[in-house]
Amino acid sequence: MEDLGEIHQLIVPLFGHEMTFNLEPIIMTWIVIIILLIFGLLASRHKNIVPGPVQVIGELFINQFYDLSEDALDKDLGRKYAPLITALFMFLLFANWIGMLPHMHEPTKDLNTPLSLGIMGFVIAHYTGIREKGFKEYTKSYFEPIFFMMPLNLIGELAKVVSISFRLFGNIMGGSIIILVVSYLTLSLVLPPFLITFFVIFIGAIQAFVFTMLTLVYIAVQVN
Amino acid sequence: MTLDIDTWIQVAAFVGGGLAMGFGAIGAAIGEGFTASEANLAISRTPKISGDIFKNMLVGQAIAESAAIFALVVAMILLFTDFSGQSILMVSVLLAAGLSMGFGAIGSGIGSGFPAGEACVGMSRQPAMSGQLTTNMLIGSAVCQTPSIFALVISFILLFSDFSGLPIAPTWAAILGTGFAVGLAAIGSGLGGGLVAQTSCEGMARQPTSASTVTNIMLLAQAVTQTPAIYGILIAFILLFKGFTPTASLPAAMALLAAGLCMGFGAIGPGIGIGNTGRSAVRWIARNKESTADLTRIMLVGQAVCESTAIYSLVVALVLIFVI
Numbered sequence: 001m002e003d004l005g006e007i008h009q010l011i012v013p014l015f016g017h018e019m020t021f022n023l024e025p026i027i028m029t030w031i032v033i034i035i036l037l038i039f040g041l042l043a044s045r046h047k048n049i050v051p052g053p054v055q056v057i058g059e060l061f062i063n064q065f066y067d068l069s070e071d072a073l074d075k076d077l078g079r080k081y082a083p084l085i086t087a088l089f090m091f092l093l094f095a096n097w098i099g100m101l102p103h104m105h106e107p108t109k110d111l112n113t114p115l116s117l118g119i120m121g122f123v124i125a126h127y128t129g130i131r132e133k134g135f136k137e138y139t140k141s142y143f144e145p146i147f148f149m150m151p152l153n154l155i156g157e158l159a160k161v162v163s164i165s166f167r168l169f170g171n172i173m174g175g176s177i178i179i180l181v182v183s184y185l186t187l188s189l190v191l192p193p194f195l196i197t198f199f200v201i202f203i204g205a206i207q208a209f210v211f212t213m214l215t216l217v218y219i220a221v222q223v224n
Numbered sequence: 225m226t227l228d229i230d231t232w233i234q235v236a237a238f239v240g241g242g243l244a245m246g247f248g249a250i251g252a253a254i255g256e257g258f259t260a261s262e263a264n265l266a267i268s269r270t271p272k273i274s275g276d277i278f279k280n281m282l283v284g285q286a287i288a289e290s291a292a293i294f295a296l297v298v299a300m301i302l303l304f305t306d307f308s309g310q311s312i313l314m315v316s317v318l319l320a321a322g323l324s325m326g327f328g329a330i331g332s333g334i335g336s337g338f339p340a341g342e343a344c345v346g347m348s349r350q351p352a353m354s355g356q357l358t359t360n361m362l363i364g365s366a367v368c369q370t371p372s373i374f375a376l377v378i379s380f381i382l383l384f385s386d387f388s389g390l391p392i393a394p395t396w397a398a399i400l401g402t403g404f405a406v407g408l409a410a411i412g413s414g415l416g417g418g419l420v421a422q423t424s425c426e427g428m429a430r431q432p433t434s435a436s437t438v439t440n441i442m443l444l445a446q447a448v449t450q451t452p453a454i455y456g457i458l459i460a461f462i463l464l465f466k467g468f469t470p471t472a473s474l475p476a477a478m479a480l481l482a483a484g485l486c487m488g489f490g491a492i493g494p495g496i497g498i499g500n501t502g503r504s505a506v507r508w509i510a511r512n513k514e515s516t517a518d519l520t521r522i523m524l525v526g527q528a529v530c531e532s533t534a535i536y537s538l539v540v541a542l543v544l545i546f547v548i
Binding site for chain 1: 377
């Protein structure tokens with residue numbers, strides 16, 4: 001139970017300040033990236049009209065998310081942002097699922113990963129909004145319906161980043177804490193695998209999809 | 225009778241366990257009752273597939289019950305763990321753990337009964353969609369459980385973390401505030417998420433061709449519905465981990481308790497309201513698939529306006545923690 005809330009950190013002194021690196025999520029993120037790279041290589045190496053098994057899975061992801069982004073944004077913009085959306089989903093899916101292997105930890109369990117992905121989505125959404133609507137139109141949207149609503153609109157935008165990242169973080173960390181505590185309390189062989197199926201595979205996939213959809217919708221709201 | 229610290233801790237553990245299971249029993253029972261009543265309706269309409277409907281009802285009720293089971297787990301830990309020999313701070317920790325889980329189970333319990341009931345009715349209307357309806361119900365009910373999972377996580381963190389080094393004076397109030405913030409905030413979001421999932425099952429049965437769109441929009445609407453609960457868990461984390469300077473003044477401590485209460489109560493209404501918006505949007509998207517983009521946009525704007533009152537509570541809670 002002692003490893004509840006324990007974080008392995010690497011503290012590097014730099015010009016009188018201290019830079020803190022959480023080692024575990026960094027290593028796990030790299031493992032996820034390597035898995036994704038291998039998956040991409042296998043899926044695209046022998047491209048064929050009659051696809052191999054890995055190519056089918058890759059095409060499934062791509063078809064699904066190209067359709068979704070073209071529905072949410074318009075046709076041109078949708079095709080432009082679809083690779084980002086697909087990549088985001090696949091990264092989050094593998095990042096959430098890696099926790100089912102022994103001694104592996106989800107990088108999304110550390111708040112830094114969801115928060116940085118949330119901030120990335122926020123920046124992309126607002127950049128797209130400014131580019132599509134023009135800076136004047138973009139600024140005007142903050143003063144609606146009345147000008148003194150500006151501070152609240154601003155807080156509302158920032159609250160989106162908080163809610164999107166805490167939703168993923170809370171669900172994944174919650175699942176792993178529940179699995180840890182139940183395994184500690186019962187020492188059973190039946191209950192933890194059942195919980196892993198529910199919290200890691202099922203909730204992990206749903207939350208990866210929700211995070212991706214929300215990023216896409218935040219972009220769509222800024223454009224329209 | 226002597227009233228030393230150990231006695232008080234024991235009292236708090238028992239009261240906390242009672243609160244956890246007492247409040248936790250409310251929601252799941254209401255939700256399961258709704259499911260069963262809808263199943264009766266469904267079976268009377270299409271008696272031929274009564275076996276399938278009965279199975280679906282049991283699965284749906286089992287998911288609706290999970291919130292109450294979380295509460296049972298917390299209550300059992302509170303009743304049977306030996307907490308003696310710790311500081312007086314443990315009194316508020318144990319009470320907060322019970323309150324958080326007890327309140328947190330209400331919304332999700334009621335909420336996840338709705339999709340289960342509606343899935344039964346949908347099966348009677350459109351027996352060919354049974355499999356997809358059960359899948360959609362499982363996804364919808366599972367996402368409904370998120371607020372109660374947040375409450376469970378905060379309870380576990382409270383029960384299994386070490387608070388011994390912290391100053392007693394303001395921390396007791398902060399910890400009680402944590403329980404209220406996450407527990408009360410979970411009520412609205414759990415209930416609202418259930419409303420969204422309910423009409424998604426209904427829409428899927430009425431218009432099987434729009435099934436995948438309906439599931440996608442349902443997930444989106446449920447995610448936005450959880451935002452107030454997420455503000456609750458955010459305030460809870462700040463109250464737990466900020467580390468307050470020791471103070472003897474009562475108002476400073478009470479401000480932290482008030483921050484938790486403010487965020488908790490302030491999130492109930494927005495959760496239900498956002499859920500209602502999503503419920504209607506999903507219902508009409510199922511019937512009018514061509515206008516999905518428009519309806520989704522209106523839904524998101526409406527939800528953002530509903531959410532503004534939760535943001536007012538968040539701002540006041542942050543002011544109470546950091547400014548006062």
